[in-house]
Structure formats: C-alpha cells, structure tokens
Amino acid sequence: MKQWNVRYEGEKRLEAFVEKEGLKEASSLLVQIMSGVNRAEPLRRLHAHLKKLLPKAVISGMGSALQLADDALQEDEIVLVFTLFEKSRIEEWSMVFPDDGNFDAEAVAESLAQKIGKETKGILLYTNAVNADVESLVIAYQKRINVPVFGGLASSFDSSDPSPMIFTTERILWDDAITAVFLSGEDLLLTTDTLLAWETIGREFTVTRADGKKLYELDGMSIKEVYEKYFGEMTREKLLYLSLAHPLVRQSEEFGEMTRVLLEYEGEYGIYTGKFEEGEKVQIGFGNYKQMVDSMEKSWQLFSQWPTEAYWAFICISYTRGYVDLLRKSVAPYRKNLSKILVAITFGEFGLVKNQNAFLNNTIVKVYLSEDPEARFAVEPVEVELDEKDRLLETFSTLVTSSSREIIELNHYLEEEVKKRTKELADLNASLEKRIRQEVQKNREKDKMLYHQSKLASMGEMINNIAHQWRQPLNIIALVMQDLTLKAKMGMLSPESVVLAEKKINETLKYLSDTIDDFRSFAARSEEQPHPDRFEVCKTVREAIRLVSVVLEDVDIRLELELPDKECVVTGRANDLKQVVLNLVYNAIDVFKERHVEKPVIRIGVRQNSHVVVYVHDNGGGIEEGLLDKIFEPYFTTKYQARGTGLGLYMSRMIVEKRLGGRILAKNRQGGALFEIALPIVAH
Incomplete structure (x- = not known):
C-alpha cells in the first residue's frame, strides 16, 4: 500500500505526478479530493481531468474547511490524496437524497449492508446532507454493519454553504447525497481510534421546542438568547462561530455522550447536525485543552503499536475555532510522513465508539491502514513546544473542567434532595388531603344530620298544624253526619239532602287530602332529587x-x-x-x-x-x-x-x-x- 498527499497546482503538474508514480493504469487506486474551493467550474474541470487521466481509479472526497498541504494546514486549497491498494479491492456506492430530506433509512442501510463482502474491513463514508437525517441512517446500519464506518460530513467556512459538495467517480454532488467506498482484502489491516476532547460547562438546559434537526428553544429561550447569557451580545456570524467552539452536548441512547454542531441559523431556529427530542437535557461544551495536549502523545504511541502505511484523520471543524495552532503543532512529529496523511475537516464524523458505529461531533476519528503487518509510521521524537498561551489554556481548561464537574455533581445532589423533599411533601400532602377528606366527610354527615334534625323539628310543627287544620273539617263532617241521622229518625231524609250531604263531605275530605299532600311534599327527602x-x-x-x-x-x-x-x-x-x-x-x-x-x-x-x-x-x-x-x-x-x-x-x-x-x-x-x-x- 502507498499513499501520496498532493496539492493540486494545475493539470500539467498532476499529469507529471501520475506519470512519475506509474498510477495511470492502477486498478485499485482511490483518489480523494479535499477541497477548500467551492467554485463549481474549476472543480468540474479537475474532476473531468481525473476521470480521463485515471480511468480505473475510484474518485471520492468532499469539501473540507482546511487542507493538509506542504507540511501545513491551509485554507482555500485543493488537495488530492492518492491511496494505492496493492493487495486489496475498493468498490464505490452513492445515493442522492430527496429534496425534502426524507428518505427510508432502513432501506438505505440495507443497501449498504448488501455491498459488504466476507473480506470487507471498513467503509469510507462521505455526505453533505444538511437537511437529511443522517443520524437515523447510522442508527439503522448499526444493526446491519459490523465493520468500522468512518468519514464525515463535508465542511466549509462559508456560512451560506456550510456543507458544500461530495465527490464520486461519475460526478460532483452538490445536492444532499452520500457516497461510500468499501475497502476489502484478506491482507488489509484497518484500525480506528476516536478522541472526544469536549467537556460540558454550566447548567443543564431542557429542550422545550424542537423539530428534528431544527432547534427553536432551550428552557423557553431562543438559541441566540442562551448563548448571549454566556458570551454577550450575539450576531449571526458570532453565533455560528461560537457554536462550533462551544457546541451543545447531549446524551444519546444510541451513541452515548455526543455534541451537536450548528450548521445554519435562520433567526427563529438553528439547523444542527443531528436531531433533538423535546424534554431532553443539553449543556454547552468547551474544548478541554489539556486533554487535547495529552492525546497528542497518545497518538504518537499508537503509531508504534498499529500497522500503518496510510493514515486518515477526520477532524471536527470545532477544532479550528481556537485550537488551530495546537493542530498545527500536533503534526510536527509526522513531518517525514506528511505525504502519507489525509486530513479532512468535517461538520460531523462517522466513527467507532465502544466498538459500535456512531455519528459524532467534536471528535477526531483516526484510521490506520496497512497491507503489511510489520509496517509502522516513522514518528520523530519531537517535543512539541507549548507557549504561555498554551499553558494558560491548559490550566484554564483543567480549572473549568473540575469546577464544572463539581457544579454538576452539586446540582445533581440538590436535584436528588429536591426530589426527596418533594416526595416527602407529596406524602405529607397526600396524608393531609386524606385527613381533610375525612373531616369534610364528617362535616357533611354532621350537616346532613343537622339538616334532618331541623327538618324533623319543622315536621313536628307540621303535625301540630295538621291537627289544627283537621279540627274544623272533622267537626264539619261530624255535624253533617249528625244532621243526616236526625233527619232519618224524623223521617225527613230526602234524596236531595243526601246528595247535598255527600257533596259537603267530599269537599271536606278533599281539603283533608290536600293537607296531607302538602305535608307529604314538604316531608319528602331532598336527596331523592x-x-x-x-x-x-x-x-x-x-x-x-x-x-x-x-x-x-x-x-x-x-x-x-x-x-x-x-x-x-x-x-x-x-x-x-x-x-x-x-x-x-x-x-x-x-x-x-x-x-x-x-x-x-x-x-x-x-x-x-x-x-x-x-x-x-x-x-x-x-x-x-x-x-x-x-x-x-x-x-x-x-x-x-x-x-x-x-x-x-x-x-x-x-x-x-x-x-x-x-x-x-x-x-x-x-x-x-x-x-x-x-x-x-x-x-x-
């Protein structure tokens, strides 16, 4: 395996390089374009020239905010990285997403999985999909793909087009798309490593309004208002810059702790590199400078352990916000091998976390490739000089990290105490509510008893009233009966007098009946209505x-x-x-x-x-x-x-x-x- 990192300086020099290295007829040649140039015309000319010059090569790549060229990280350059596989095979796959960003993640993941062979050792994956939900695709292929997937989301410093293009053999894709290169071979050795050097600071915020990758509010505040609390007055450009240096950190069920980078800001909402769920907790992050410094030494040690003939590094664009000097210093030990290194600056990284494929942000995903188990990268024992600013940032990051963790631990302790006290208060309230219900029920029963007691007293008066009201009508009935009896004894009883007596008695009986009805109506229990x-x-x-x-x-x-x-x-x-x-x-x-x-x-x-x-x-x-x-x-x-x-x-x-x-x-x-x-x- 061989790899060359070449800055593009025109067609003539490119042709001379291809001729010198004998790459024209190479059958397993991967050409990756890392472009800091977003202009379509020069890129189309370069792409067409590569296809003509290297007809058997697989072309891939993406827009990258920085490029490793001439032993340094630079801007606005086009870098071509040629990887010649001598014992391995490469195969390409690509797909364009629908305009609205909606796609069947399960179907796409299945299509990727079907391309994997018995000897596939890894998949190089590039995308520029700002609107499509790439995270759902990663979750879908987690279940199907058991080889490492690495690469990233194209990047640019142009805030109007943050993730510009990706390259395939057949064309340049400016619309949201994805491309993959499958690396296979019995002798291919491939190892990956991931560094996440971002810590959380400050308190937790709750996502109160979100729609997929669109984030509207945290704790009822806009994104701009949240960042203004920590960093002062905020313009759109300043917000986009600071959100890279200080992204949002969340806990993902699928990927563990991960960050979200702001791609675009529309005033009402921000479009991030991944989805948010309403109700989830997030925190603002910052780069742990000391951890970055320590990781440099660790990386040098890994080169002595793992077979390496080619090295690819996919670095989150967040590292370019305040940490470019450190990145530049970190490549010093590799000066002898810089021509064998690919650096891609991404808006999101595909990599392994705990042996599981994940979609990440604010990480450095490192890939070590070799077809020779004895091959090692030569690393110079160069001591990286840290100036006063580096030392200050290292100390500051250590202080912020320890203080932030103490604050978070204190907050968690206070939250647990609040939960405990709240439960105790809830139990007390429940007990009080039960006692209150019991007392209210007792009072109701007492009121009910008093009501009926009063009603009985009134009914007692009613009985007296009935006695008074019946006295005269009963006397009338008695007198009518006496009159009828007397007339019968005297032989003076006529049919007319009987009818008259009957009428008088019926009228009196009706009066008595009405009196009873009045009493019955009054005595009726109101609860029956x-x-x-x-x-x-x-x-x-x-x-x-x-x-x-x-x-x-x-x-x-x-x-x-x-x-x-x-x-x-x-x-x-x-x-x-x-x-x-x-x-x-x-x-x-x-x-x-x-x-x-x-x-x-x-x-x-x-x-x-x-x-x-x-x-x-x-x-x-x-x-x-x-x-x-x-x-x-x-x-x-x-x-x-x-x-x-x-x-x-x-x-x-x-x-x-x-x-x-x-x-x-x-x-x-x-x-x-x-x-x-x-x-x-x-x-x-």
Whole structure:
C-alpha cells in the first residue's frame, strides 16, 4: 500500500505526478479530493481531468474547511490524496437524497449492508446532507454493519454553504447525497481510534421546542438568547462561530455522550447536525485543552503499536475555532510522513465508539491502514513546544473542567434532595388531603344530620298544624253526619239532602287530602332529587304559608303577603325554600308568645332586582345588636332561634348558601326583625 498527499497546482503538474508514480493504469487506486474551493467550474474541470487521466481509479472526497498541504494546514486549497491498494479491492456506492430530506433509512442501510463482502474491513463514508437525517441512517446500519464506518460530513467556512459538495467517480454532488467506498482484502489491516476532547460547562438546559434537526428553544429561550447569557451580545456570524467552539452536548441512547454542531441559523431556529427530542437535557461544551495536549502523545504511541502505511484523520471543524495552532503543532512529529496523511475537516464524523458505529461531533476519528503487518509510521521524537498561551489554556481548561464537574455533581445532589423533599411533601400532602377528606366527610354527615334534625323539628310543627287544620273539617263532617241521622229518625231524609250531604263531605275530605299532600311534599327527602330543578318563588311561598295558616289564625297573628304579579324563577328545590320560610315564621311566632306582643303581624314578600329577594318581617321587637352576627351560628340560642334547639337559623343559612346558592341576612327594621333571602335569578 502507498499513499501520496498532493496539492493540486494545475493539470500539467498532476499529469507529471501520475506519470512519475506509474498510477495511470492502477486498478485499485482511490483518489480523494479535499477541497477548500467551492467554485463549481474549476472543480468540474479537475474532476473531468481525473476521470480521463485515471480511468480505473475510484474518485471520492468532499469539501473540507482546511487542507493538509506542504507540511501545513491551509485554507482555500485543493488537495488530492492518492491511496494505492496493492493487495486489496475498493468498490464505490452513492445515493442522492430527496429534496425534502426524507428518505427510508432502513432501506438505505440495507443497501449498504448488501455491498459488504466476507473480506470487507471498513467503509469510507462521505455526505453533505444538511437537511437529511443522517443520524437515523447510522442508527439503522448499526444493526446491519459490523465493520468500522468512518468519514464525515463535508465542511466549509462559508456560512451560506456550510456543507458544500461530495465527490464520486461519475460526478460532483452538490445536492444532499452520500457516497461510500468499501475497502476489502484478506491482507488489509484497518484500525480506528476516536478522541472526544469536549467537556460540558454550566447548567443543564431542557429542550422545550424542537423539530428534528431544527432547534427553536432551550428552557423557553431562543438559541441566540442562551448563548448571549454566556458570551454577550450575539450576531449571526458570532453565533455560528461560537457554536462550533462551544457546541451543545447531549446524551444519546444510541451513541452515548455526543455534541451537536450548528450548521445554519435562520433567526427563529438553528439547523444542527443531528436531531433533538423535546424534554431532553443539553449543556454547552468547551474544548478541554489539556486533554487535547495529552492525546497528542497518545497518538504518537499508537503509531508504534498499529500497522500503518496510510493514515486518515477526520477532524471536527470545532477544532479550528481556537485550537488551530495546537493542530498545527500536533503534526510536527509526522513531518517525514506528511505525504502519507489525509486530513479532512468535517461538520460531523462517522466513527467507532465502544466498538459500535456512531455519528459524532467534536471528535477526531483516526484510521490506520496497512497491507503489511510489520509496517509502522516513522514518528520523530519531537517535543512539541507549548507557549504561555498554551499553558494558560491548559490550566484554564483543567480549572473549568473540575469546577464544572463539581457544579454538576452539586446540582445533581440538590436535584436528588429536591426530589426527596418533594416526595416527602407529596406524602405529607397526600396524608393531609386524606385527613381533610375525612373531616369534610364528617362535616357533611354532621350537616346532613343537622339538616334532618331541623327538618324533623319543622315536621313536628307540621303535625301540630295538621291537627289544627283537621279540627274544623272533622267537626264539619261530624255535624253533617249528625244532621243526616236526625233527619232519618224524623223521617225527613230526602234524596236531595243526601246528595247535598255527600257533596259537603267530599269537599271536606278533599281539603283533608290536600293537607296531607302538602305535608307529604314538604316531608319528602331532598336527596331523592339529585338534580335540582327550577321553581317558582311566589308559588312556593304561598304553599309554605298554607302549611302554617291555621296556626297563625289560632294565635291571632295577622299575615300580610306582598307578592309581585310576575313570577320569579330560581334554581334549586322548592322544599328547601319552604323549610327556611317556615323556620322564620315559627321563630316569629315564638317571639310573639314570649314577649306577649299585641297585634302581632308577619309580613312576607318577594321583590326582584339583581337577585330574587324573599323577606320575612315581624313586629316582635327585633334582635339585640350585639347578637346579629351570631344568630346564624350552630347551637347559639336566642329568642330568634327555633324552639331553643339552636339549629333553626344555622340550618336556614346552610340551606340558602349550599343548596340554593344564595345568602341570608338579618336586620332590625321598624320595631322588628327583618330576614332577607337573596337568590340568583335564572336567565330566561
């Protein structure tokens, strides 16, 4: 195996080189173009000339932001790397992605896998797919391909075209595409190594808005706002530059810790080299200078261990942001072999991580190739001189790394403590909620018991009312029967008198039956009506008064009704309002009896403004001013509490507020107590 790194200086010099090395008829020749030139015309001329000059060669390559030429890393050059395989075979494959970037990753991975033979040792893979989801392709071929895949995503310093082109034997592909070269041979020895020298700094951010490779927000902030928190005012160019030096680092289920490089920034969102999932955590990264320095010595040692006739290095473009000097110093020990080295600057790298193929960023993927197991790269024992800036950066990176890890560990500890305390608080809240539910249930049961207790008290009054109301009708029936009996004994009983007596008795019996219906309606359990309906207030007040009218007549209490002609409608159960009105009437009766009020009067009325107001006003002397705020409390007995139980007014308030959705107030007006029940109006 032989390899040459040649800067392109025109067709004549290229032809002279090919002639000198005898490559014109070489059958297993791989030509890789590393181009810092993005202009189409000179590249097309070069590509056509290569095809004509080397008809049997496989052409591959990509745009590269830097090129290794004349023993140094340079810009805006075209470098050709010729690799002549003497005992191995090479085979090419390529594909152009759809314009919208959508493709069947599983099908493409299967197509790649079918090209692998028994002696395939590795796959060189180049792409310029900014819009296509290359990461999904890597995940798909992880399951099918067990040989190393290495290469990268084309790069450029031109922010308007960050990943310009890739090369195949047949053409130059400017649209999103991918190309692969399969390296096969029994004698081919191929080893890969990967360096990730980026560390996380600062706190974790949560991806709050993302759409595949488009990232909109972290913790509700735009990408620009996040970087401005750390690096000050940000222009588009500065953001693109800093996002390379300080990419976003995330944990991938498929690839472990990896970074994301910003390819394009559209103002509202950034297009990255890989996808984001909403809810995942990311951190800003920075290059660990000390780790980079240490890796240089490690690389020199590897050349003495692994067979090497050709060396390929795929270096993330992030290393060009602040670390170019170090990169240039790192090639010093290889001066004797620089012509055998390929350097490609990428926007994303294909490589192995823990023996598994992965799509990476911010790494250096190194590939050592040989067909001779005894071949070794000659490395000069050159001591790389680190200046004061290098030493300062080395110290600074060590300080930042250790401090950042301490901060992250502290944050994780605090997060665990917060989770622990939150769980304890949640358990306490659950316990409190359970106790509150139990207490609320007890209170409901108590209110229910008090309600029924008050209802029973009212029903006791009702029984007295029935006794009063039935006394006269029963007397009437008795007198009619006596009259019929007397007429029968005297022989004066006529058919007309029997019919008249029957009519009178039926009328009286109907009155008794209506009285029973009124009592049954009032005594019915409200719980049997789970869905309250609407009811007419004036009609309900009349029905309540009818239940107590006889009692009022017996104790010579004048009742004055003030009801409007237009009916008022509210939501609730009519029986609830009846019970409240009866409680207030019974309270007034008790006060009249206790205070021996002359000419007692109870005025009951309904008026409507913003609410429907039912009022009960008596002339019993009123309530002591100091007790007005207490009369609605449970078991607080005054002369305005029903029959000394201490429940009448309390239950009246509960019924009005909880069952009817209104409020009840007590005042002193014109020598007596005025109770007002305000109920919400039902919209028609």
